[in-house]
Each structure stands twice: as C-alpha cells, then as structure tokens.
Amino acid sequence: MQIPSSFRKKMIGAFRDQGSLWLESLEEKVNHYLAKWNLISMGPVSNLSYNYVLHVIDETGVERILKIALSSREMKNEIRALQVYDGNGCCKLLKADEENGVILLEKFVPGRMLSELKDEEQVLEQFMKVWKAIRREAPKEYDLPSIEQWASKLLACRQTEEYVNGQFSEKILGLAERFFVEINDQTELLHGDLHHENILFSEEKGWMAIDPKGVMGDPYFDVVSFLMNHLQEKENPKKVLRERIDTLSSGLSFDRERLLKAGLAMTTLSAFWSVEESDSKWVQTYEYALWFCEWLEM
Numbered sequence: 001m002q003i004p005s006s007f008r009k010k011m012i013g014a015f016r017d018q019g020s021l022w023l024e025s026l027e028e029k030v031n032h033y034l035a036k037w038n039l040i041s042m043g044p045v046s047n048l049s050y051n052y053v054l055h056v057i058d059e060t061g062v063e064r065i066l067k068i069a070l071s072s073r074e075m076k077n078e079i080r081a082l083q084v085y086d087g088n089g090c091c092k093l094l095k096a097d098e099e100n101g102v103i104l105l106e107k108f109v110p111g112r113m114l115s116e117l118k119d120e121e122q123v124l125e126q127f128m129k130v131w132k133a134i135r136r137e138a139p140k141e142y143d144l145p146s147i148e149q150w151a152s153k154l155l156a157c158r159q160t161e162e163y164v165n166g167q168f169s170e171k172i173l174g175l176a177e178r179f180f181v182e183i184n185d186q187t188e189l190l191h192g193d194l195h196h197e198n199i200l201f202s203e204e205k206g207w208m209a210i211d212p213k214g215v216m217g218d219p220y221f222d223v224v225s226f227l228m229n230h231l232q233e234k235e236n237p238k239k240v241l242r243e244r245i246d247t248l249s250s251g252l253s254f255d256r257e258r259l260l261k262a263g264l265a266m267t268t269l270s271a272f273w274s275v276e277e278s279d280s281k282w283v284q285t286y287e288y289a290l291w292f293c294e295w296l297e298m
Helices: 005-036 073-087 120-133 146-157 170-182 217-227 237-252 256-276 282-296
Strands: 041-045 051-057 063-069 093-095 102-108 110-112 186-189 198-204 206-209 215-217
Touching: 005 041, 005 051, 005 063, 005 206, 063 073, 073 093, 073 102, 120 198, 120 206, 120 217, 120 237, 146 170, 146 256, 170 256, 170 282, 186 217, 215 217, 217 237, 217 256, 237 256, 237 282, 256 282
Parallel strands: none
Antiparallel strands: 041 051, 051 063, 063 102, 093 102, 110 198, 186 215, 198 206
16 A cells, blocks of 8 residues: 655654554555445545545445545544535535544546646635635534634744744744634634645536635634745745735735734744644744734734
C-alpha cells in the first residue's frame, strides 16, 4: 500500500507517537474497509494532508473517495457538516463509521482544484459562489466545536520559544485574542477550511466544496483560509491579499474592518498551529497577520 514519505513525516510531526501508531495500523484498517464496503483501491490522492484519502471504485463500478482519519472525534464533526449540507454545495456522504473515523464520499469528476484556474478574478468569483452555497445555520442537534474553542488554544502560544524570543509578538497575539472575542457569532455552520484545494470542479454540479471541518462561528472566519492560500507564489503577495480582501468585502457585502480583524485573528491562530507542528511555514502565515494589523491601523 502506498503511504508517501511526506505524509508520514507530516503525521508524525503533527501527532508524534499517536501519529506513528496510527500509521502502523493504517494498512490493516484500509484493507478492512475495502473488504467491508466492497471497494477496489486506485491509490491515494496526490495532495494528502492530515487524513489518508484513497480513490476507490465501488461494487457498481462508480469512482468514490475513501477517507480515514486519525481522530474519530474530528471525523464526527465532518460527518455532521456533510449531513447538514446533504450534497448541496458540498460533496455527499455515502457511508460512515463514526467510531473509527472512516467515511465514503462521492467523487467529483474531473475533480480539478480551484487552484488550477490561473485567472485570479475567476478564482474569486467561483470561491464566492461556493461560499454562498454552503451557508447554513449551526445545527442545534449536534455538539460541534466553535471558533471560540479553537481560539482558546492561543493561550499556549506564550509558552513557545517563538513567543519567548520575541518572534511572535504580544501585540499580535493580544489583538488576535481580542478580535476572537469581538467577532463571536456562534449561530452559523462554517466549513472551517474553505480554500482552493477544498473546492473541486464537477462536470455534473460545477464547483463544489469538500473536507468541511464542521465548526460553529462567524461567517467572516470562513474566508480566511482562502485569503492566505497560494499567496507566496504570486509576484506581489501583499498586493494580491489586499485585492482579495477588497473583492470579498464587496462581493459578499462584508464590513472591511471586521474582515481585517477576522483575518488577523485566524492567521495568528494558523501561525501558532504551525509552530506547534514545528513547521517553518508559520513565519509566512505570521507575516499575513502583520499585514492585516498594518491595514487596520491605516
């Protein structure tokens, strides 16, 4: 079974011993669900992140996606979100084993990612359509995590070497904590990670979302993953980020200052997550927080 070395490194870096143990048992778990659900593996997707995701063919000959998570708790949140979306704006859930963190999903064909579009204007247009299509009230019957709970983890940032040596400033950290408190609407279901690679094209349905985190919070937070994605490859990342902010503020009828505050808060949290995983990319993400801060002070 193919388990790319980059995926192994990422899982061990993020989850340490727990990640190592999970990787050891992964082949057995994959084979179990291939047999249980009558699936044929066609190999893993090319952009594995923190779940093992396989292209499979079901017993009727239709291509599907098999997804196996390390954390069954996080998978339960995704399952709840998929149940709420029910195939509208987001991929459809076909089968699930909640306790073991395994799901079978519809596969979008051809399934190209939004990042494959080269025209930034078109990318923004399609992102806004998908963002609007998946707006839902937070389901009262499910106990989903909140952005507020995510933000509470920032307290641990002050124990990191990066904070102690001044690379991660108290000013930015304090502003992020304040804005998370200020922007505290918990009434909406958020995707939680809606960016270019989590929006795929379907010949049948058009552009659709995949991989929702299933979190409650203010809708402003549900654009930040997109805002900071694929910036460093641009000739002028800062200019592109500012143009994205302007376009989304207009196209989604957002208050620009509130969006800047949400952006600073979420990029700070994202940078801290990278610090926890010993990922040097935290420096780039932290720079985005500095840009949000600069624009708020203008």
